[in-house]
Amino acid sequence: xxxxxxxxxxxxxxxxxxxxxxxxxxxxxxxxTNGYAFATWIYIESFADTLNASTAAAAIAAAxxxxxxxxxxxxxxHAGEGTGLFSFLTPDNNQGIEVYxxxxxxxxxxxxxxxxxxxxHFTHAFKPQCWYFIGLEHTCNxxxxxxxxxxxxxxxxxxxxxxxPFEFPRISKPLSSCCIGSNPSSCIC
Numbered sequence: 001x002x003x004x005x006x007x008x009x010x011x012x013x014x015x016x017x018x019x020x021x022x023x024x025x026x027x028x029x030x031x032x033t034n035g036y037a038f039a040t041w042i043y044i045e046s047f048a049d050t051l052n053a054s055t056a057a058a059a060i061a062a063a064x065x066x067x068x069x070x071x072x073x074x075x076x077x078h079a080g081e082g083t084g085l086f087s088f089l090t091p092d093n094n095q096g097i098e099v100y101x102x103x104x105x106x107x108x109x110x111x112x113x114x115x116x117x118x119x120x121h122f123t124h125a126f127k128p129q130c131w132y133f134i135g136l137e138h139t140c141n142x143x144x145x146x147x148x149x150x151x152x153x154x155x156x157x158x159x160x161x162x163x164x165p166f167e168f169p170r171i172s173k174p175l176s177s178c179c180i181g182s183n184p185s186s187c188i189c
Contacts, residue, residue: 013181021084021182029174034142038086038099039135039155046128047083047103084182091176097169099136101126108136108152112170120166122154133157140168 013022085106089096098109104125111117126132135155142148150168154161 022180024178035139037137087179090173095171110169
């Protein structure tokens with residue numbers, strides 16, 4: 001990055017408060033079958049729920065457990081408890097993808113219905129009052145025998161930070177909400 005890019009973008013939206021953000025119309029179907037990517041500049045003034053050292057260690061342990069295929073109760077953070085980055089959900093919130101900050105950590109939740117929900121915590125602790133250019137890339141490679149391998153990559157300031165296996169969302173119902181910069185409950189009227 002050159003000197004001008006390291007300070008942040010030349011134009012931006014300012015989302016202040018819980019009910020701010022962008023709300024897009026729902027689509028008739030989930031348009032992505034092999035992957036999607038989301039990239040944005042982000043600046044968070046402060047995190048409403050900073051974690052103490054033991055809770056942060058538990059969140060990092062949960063992310064490490066996810067890498068090894070083990071599950072952990074600490075990995076299950078309820079959606080809406082953090083600052084929303086984006087979400088694409090069906091009317092019953094039973095299918096979709098949601099990405100948000102829980103304290104300083106980025107969390108991804110995916111639900112394909114029938115109680116099939118997965119959570120992933122990235123281990124990077126974002127600092128308040130800093131500009132970051134973050135990118136998420138979620139890929140799904142279909143195998144010949146119907147098997148699929150999915151992974152989620154986090155890029156920070158143009159560099160790959162972390163790659164984790166993560167189930168690609170299977171969404172068969174129409175989407176009702178597409179939120180950017182807000183929690184789904186805050187942006188649905």
